[in-house]
Amino acid sequence: MQIIKEVIEQVVGELGLPAVSPSAGSGLKFVVEHPKDESNGDWSSNVAMVLAKSQGKNPREIAESIVGEINKVTNLVEIVEKIEVAGAGFINFTLKPEYFMDRIGEVLEPGYGENTSGAGKTVIVEYSSPNIAKPFTVGHLRSTVIGDAVANLLEMNGWRVLRDNHLGDWGTQFGKQIVAIKRWGDLDLIEKAENPVKELVELYVRFHKEAEEDESLVDEARAWFRKLEDGDKEARELWSKCVEWSWKEFSRIYELLGVKHSDEFQNGRGLGEAFFEDKMGVVVEALEKKKILKEGERGAKLVFFPDDKYPPAMILKGDGATLYHTRDLATDKYRLDEYKPDLIINEVGAEQTMYFRQLYEIEQMLGWYDDAQRVHIAHGMIRFADGKMSTRRGNVIWLNEVLTEAIKRAGEMQKDPTSPTASLGASELAKMVGIGALKWNDLKGESKREMVFDWDEILNMKGDSGPYVQYTFARAMSVVRRVGVSASQKISESVSQLSEEELSIARWLDRYPELVHEAGERYAPHMVAGYVYELATRFNTFYNKHQIVGSDEEGERVELTRAVASVIESGLGILGIEAPKEM
Numbered sequence: 001m002q003i004i005k006e007v008i009e010q011v012v013g014e015l016g017l018p019a020v021s022p023s024a025g026s027g028l029k030f031v032v033e034h035p036k037d038e039s040n041g042d043w044s045s046n047v048a049m050v051l052a053k054s055q056g057k058n059p060r061e062i063a064e065s066i067v068g069e070i071n072k073v074t075n076l077v078e079i080v081e082k083i084e085v086a087g088a089g090f091i092n093f094t095l096k097p098e099y100f101m102d103r104i105g106e107v108l109e110p111g112y113g114e115n116t117s118g119a120g121k122t123v124i125v126e127y128s129s130p131n132i133a134k135p136f137t138v139g140h141l142r143s144t145v146i147g148d149a150v151a152n153l154l155e156m157n158g159w160r161v162l163r164d165n166h167l168g169d170w171g172t173q174f175g176k177q178i179v180a181i182k183r184w185g186d187l188d189l190i191e192k193a194e195n196p197v198k199e200l201v202e203l204y205v206r207f208h209k210e211a212e213e214d215e216s217l218v219d220e221a222r223a224w225f226r227k228l229e230d231g232d233k234e235a236r237e238l239w240s241k242c243v244e245w246s247w248k249e250f251s252r253i254y255e256l257l258g259v260k261h262s263d264e265f266q267n268g269r270g271l272g273e274a275f276f277e278d279k280m281g282v283v284v285e286a287l288e289k290k291k292i293l294k295e296g297e298r299g300a301k302l303v304f305f306p307d308d309k310y311p312p313a314m315i316l317k318g319d320g321a322t323l324y325h326t327r328d329l330a331t332d333k334y335r336l337d338e339y340k341p342d343l344i345i346n347e348v349g350a351e352q353t354m355y356f357r358q359l360y361e362i363e364q365m366l367g368w369y370d371d372a373q374r375v376h377i378a379h380g381m382i383r384f385a386d387g388k389m390s391t392r393r394g395n396v397i398w399l400n401e402v403l404t405e406a407i408k409r410a411g412e413m414q415k416d417p418t419s420p421t422a423s424l425g426a427s428e429l430a431k432m433v434g435i436g437a438l439k440w441n442d443l444k445g446e447s448k449r450e451m452v453f454d455w456d457e458i459l460n461m462k463g464d465s466g467p468y469v470q471y472t473f474a475r476a477m478s479v480v481r482r483v484g485v486s487a488s489q490k491i492s493e494s495v496s497q498l499s500e501e502e503l504s505i506a507r508w509l510d511r512y513p514e515l516v517h518e519a520g521e522r523y524a525p526h527m528v529a530g531y532v533y534e535l536a537t538r539f540n541t542f543y544n545k546h547q548i549v550g551s552d553e554e555g556e557r558v559e560l561t562r563a564v565a566s567v568i569e570s571g572l573g574i575l576g577i578e579a580p581k582e583m
Contacts, residue, residue, distance in 0.1 A: 001032065001043055001093075003075065003076065003079075004032050004043055004045070004076070004093055005022045005032050007070055007075070007076055008020065008030070008032070008045060008047050008066070008070070008091075009021065009022075009027075011066055011069040011070050012047065012051070012066065014069060015065060015066065015069055017051055017055070017062070018051065018054055018055070020047055020050065020051065028050050028051065028054055029050070030045060030046055030047035030050045031045065031046055032044070032045045033045075034511070035090075035092060038504070038507065040086060040090075040092050041082075041084070041092035041093050041094040042093060042094055042095045042507060043092070043093040043095075044086075044090050044091065044092045044093070045090065045091045045093075046089075046090060047063075047066065047091065048060070048062040048063035048066055048085075048089040048090075048091060049063075049088060049089045049090070052089060058089075059088055059089025060085060060088065060089045062089065063085040063089040063090070063091050064085055066091060067083050067084075067085055067091060070083055071083065078096075078099075079095055079096055079099040080093055080094070080095055080096065081094045081095060081096045081097075082094045097498045097503055097506070100503065100506035100507055100509075100510055101498065101506055101556065103506070103509070103510050104506065104509070104559055104560060104563050107509050107512070107563040107566060107567060108559070108562060108563055108566060112512065112513070112566065112567070112570070113156060113512045113513050113515075113516045113567070113570055114156050114157075114158070114513075114516070115156070115157055115158060115513060115516065115517050116157075116158040117157050117158055117517060117520070117521075118154060118157045118158040118159030118160075118520075119158040119159075121158075121159055121160065121342040121343070122159070122160045122161075122162065122339060122340065122341045122342055122343075123154055123159045123160070123161055123162070123341060123342065123343040123344070123345060124162045124163075124164055124335055124339065124341045124343070124344045124345070125147055125150055125151040125154070125161060125162070125163055125164070125345045125347065126147070126164045126165075126166050126344070126345065126346050126347065126348075127143050127144060127146070127147020127148060127150070127151070127163070127164075127165070127347040128140065128143050128144040128147060128148075128165050128254075128259065128261075128270075129143060129165055129166045129167060129168060129270075129348070130167065130168065130246075130250060131167070131168035131169075131173070132167060132168060132169040132174075132242055132243050132246045132272070133173075133174070133177050133197065133200040133201075133204065133242040133245070133246055134168075134173075134197070134200075134201060134204070134246075135197060135198070135201050135396055135398050135399075136197075136249055136250060136253050136398070136399045136400065137396040137397055137398060137399055138382055138396075138397040138398075138399050138402050138453060138458070139349075139381065139382050139396070140399060141382070141399055141402070141438070141442060142349070142379045142380075142381075142382060142442060142447075142451075143347050143348060143349070143379060144257060144259055145257070145259070145439050145442050145443060145575075145576060146347055146377065146379055146442070146443065146447050146525060147163075147345075147347035147377070148163075148257075148259050148576045149443055149525035149528070149574060149575050149576055150345065150347060150377060150523050150525060151163050152573065152574045152575075152576065153516070153519055153520045153523070153525060153528070153574055154520055156516050156520065156574060157516065157517060157520035157521075159343075161262075162262045162264055162265070162339060162341070163260070163261040163262045163265075164261060164262065164265050164270050164271055165261045165265065165268075165269065165270025165271075165272075166270060166271065166272060166273070166331065167269070167270055167272030167273065167274075168272070168273060169243055169272035169273055169274045170272070170273035170274040170277065170322075170327060171225070171273065171323075171324070171327075172221065172222065172225045172321070173204075174224075174225055174228055174239055174242070175220075175221035175222055175223070175224040175225030175226075175228065176204065176207050176208075176211075176217075176218075176221040177200065177203070177204055177207075177238075177242060178221070178224040178225075178228070178235060178238050178239070179207060179217060179220050179221045179224055180203035180204060180206060180207040181200075181203060181238055182238075184203055184206060185199075185203050187241070190241075190245065191241075191245075195248075195249055195400075196245035196246075196248060196249070197245060197246055197248075197249045198398075200242060200245065200246075207221070222319070222321075225321065226319065226321060229277070229321065229322070239274075243274075247269070249400070252400070253399055253400060253403070256403050256431070256435060257403075257435060257439075257576070258435070258576060258578070259576065264339075271331065271334070273324075273327045273331075276327050276330035276331055276334065279330040279333070279334055280322050280326050280327065280329075280330045282330065282333060283315070283326060283329040283330050283333060284301070284315065284316065284326075286333070286366055287301075287303065287315065287362075287366070290365065290366060292304075292362075292365055292366075293315060296312065296314070297318075298318035299318035299319075300314055300316060300317055300318045301314070301315045301316040302314050302315060303315060303325075303358075303362055303365075305358070305361060309361065310354065310357055310358050310361060311354070311358075313325050313358040313359075313362060315329075324355070325355075325358065325359060325362070328359055329359070329362065329363070332344065332359075332363055332368065332369070333368065336368055336369070341373070342373065343372075343373055343374075343375065344369070344373065344374055344375070345375045345376075345377060345523070346374075346375070346376050346377070347377045347379065348376065348377075348378065348379075349378065349379055349380075349381055350378035350379060350380055350381065350448060351381065352376075352378070353376065353378050356374075356376040356378075357376075359374075360374040360376075375523065377447055377523050378447070378448060379447040379448065380447070380448050380449045380450035380451060381450055381451070382450075382451045382452075382453050383450065383451075383452060383453065384452070384453055385452050385453075397453060402438065402458065402459075403434075403435065403438070405455070405459060406434035406435060406437060406438045406459050407430050407431050407434035407435070408430075408434070409434060409437075409459055409461065410429075410430040410431070410432075410433035410434035410437065410461065410467070411427070411430035411434075413433070413461060413467070429580055429582075429583065432470070432578040432580050433461070433466070433467050433470060433580070433583070434459075435577075435578075436466035436467065436470055436572075436577040436578060437459055437460065437461045437465055437466040437467055438458065438459060438466075439466060439575060439576055439577050440465055440466030440469070440529065440575065440577060441457065441458055441459070441460050441465065441466070442458075443525045443526060443528075443529050443575050444464060444526055444529040444530070444533070445526055446524070446526050447523075447524075447525075447526070464533055466577055467583075468533075468536065469532055469533060469536045469568060469572065469577075470572070470577070470578075470579060470580055470583060471583050472536035472539055472540055472564075472568060473536075473565055473568045473569060473572070473579045473580070473581075474579075474580055474581060474582055474583040475539075475540075475543065476539065476561045476562075476564050476565035476568070477565050477581045477582070478582070479543075479548055479549060479558065479561045480558065480561060480562055480565065482549050483549055483554070483558050498556075499542070499545075499546060501538070501541055501542035501545055501546060502542060502546075502556075502557070502560060504538050504541075504542075505535070505538050505539055505542055505560055505564060506560065508531075508534060508535050508538055509535070509563055509564070509567055511531070512531070512567050512570075512571075515527060515528065515531045516528070516574075525574065525575055528571050528574050528575060529571075529575060531571060532567075532568055532571035532572065532575075535564060535567060535568060535571075536568060539561070539564045542560075548561060
């Protein structure tokens with residue numbers, strides 16, 4: 001809380017102690033934060049301990065002198081109920097119940113939780129990025145939902161957010177795909193298939209099995225990719241068909257997930273690797289001009305890093321074919337020229353960490369970006385208990401199957417899935433709850449955690465789950481509907497009679513803007529999930545213990561309920577999860 005920080009700085013100066021500051025660079029740095037145990041107050045500061053260390057004095061004595069001086073400061077009297085010294089010398093502040101209840105009006109204002117920390121700045125968030133002609137698997141779910149949530153978080157923090165889908169629609173795998181189609185494929189059959197990508201994947205898997213016996217297939221695939229790069233008509237037509245067939249599947253997936261990318265990037269399809277096919281020459285020229293492109297074995301061109309900081313990064317193969325680094329460098333140069341972003345975020349699996357370290361280092365060597373402008377959010381992999389998923393081996397779980405199962409299980413949870421609720425069809429509700437459960441179970445933990453695929457875990461709908469939070473929102477909204485509270489409803493004056501449960505909710509609601517800012521700074525959707533779950537838990541404790549409608553405190557309790565519903569809806573929105581008003 002800013003006012004507490006300012007008062008601490010003021011009284012420390014009045015006591016003749018060394019200057020302190022909550023920020024680095026202007027005095028001894030101290031913090032003001034929430035104690036883990038709320039019985040220790042709403043805010044706590046370590047300022048006395050910081051000063052004691054620099055002065056070689058007893059921290060409790062310094063803390064007591066600071067508290068004595070703070071108690072004379074009148075602008076804290078209105079909001080602080082008590083100030084205490086605890087433990088080795090922490091200073092704990094407990095705010096008045098009136099402060100929190102007065103804040104409820106602000107909670108109900110549109111945009112509560114938003115801030116302007118990113119105002120005037122542009123960020124490109126790259127996420128999802130599936131591969132053309134390959135399955136959209138459960139493994140792609142992580143990048144898709146984490147990246148979408150991070151983009152939502154940054155918008156809450158005032159950033160101009162551009163959402164890009166860097167499709168894997170170029171590369172040597174298309175040489176393999178073309179060979180497979182020409183040798184064993186049936187274009188009419190693929191065209192008419194309900195899911196053409198499945199037909200393409202079967203061909204891709206067959207190519208790798210056949211190539212184990214016939215190595216000449218690999219050379220044939222390289223030749224076809226080279227033809228594709230050179231503009232061969234047949235190669236281009238087959239590649240184009242693969243792209244359109246893939247989008248038939250991708251569009252269905254994105255619609256179910258409620259995920260969109262910015263129209264600036266090819267009407268929401270994203271700028272895939274193929275878009276930069278004619279823009280890679282600029283990259284090679286820039287690397288040569290900086291004299292950082294060297295020739296390696298068999299004529300390949302590589303970037304070698306100073307002091308062998310990283311392994312060399314190949315830019316061109318010996319036959320002149322491009323690689324991922326070539327295309328990604330072209331991508332980021334285009335972004336720099338067209339959008340001048342202050343930040344670019346790549347939400348990609350942790351197995352690509354070294355790759356992105358190399359990429360970012362090259363971009364710094366070229367003078368395109370500095371270190372603070374490039375962020376890799378590295379999520380842990382979803383794998384089977386006995387090993388990694390692999391398209392070429394054919395052992396993957398298709399995301400469409402997971403989405404279908406999630407919706408099915410959500411429908412089974414409903415008492416009567418054939419009967420629509422007052423305003424929402426049962427099938428639509430099942431979709432909201434099923435997809436919500438799937439997203440929540442991914443987002444509730446830190447992005448970097450690895451996940452072993454388990455149907456019951458990934459689709460969990462009990463306890464710490466999306467449906468639990470969604471149901472809490474619907475419960476709160478049912479209270480509001482029963483009373484018919486208008487937006488101008490005022491809280492009663494009986495704040496001194498607040499129950500412990502009401503105060504617990506009000507305190508938690510007050511933290512939401514701070515939470516949004518910190519989660520945005522850390523690119524951490526799991527912090528939002530943790531906050532929303534705790535809010536739902538506190539509200540349900542209150543709901544089960546106290547009467548709301550018809551009580552003497554109805555006005556204040558209904559307003560508190562409205563505030564809970566508003567913040568839960570906002571938090572779920574950040575996570576990309578819908579909030580049904582009835583369940």
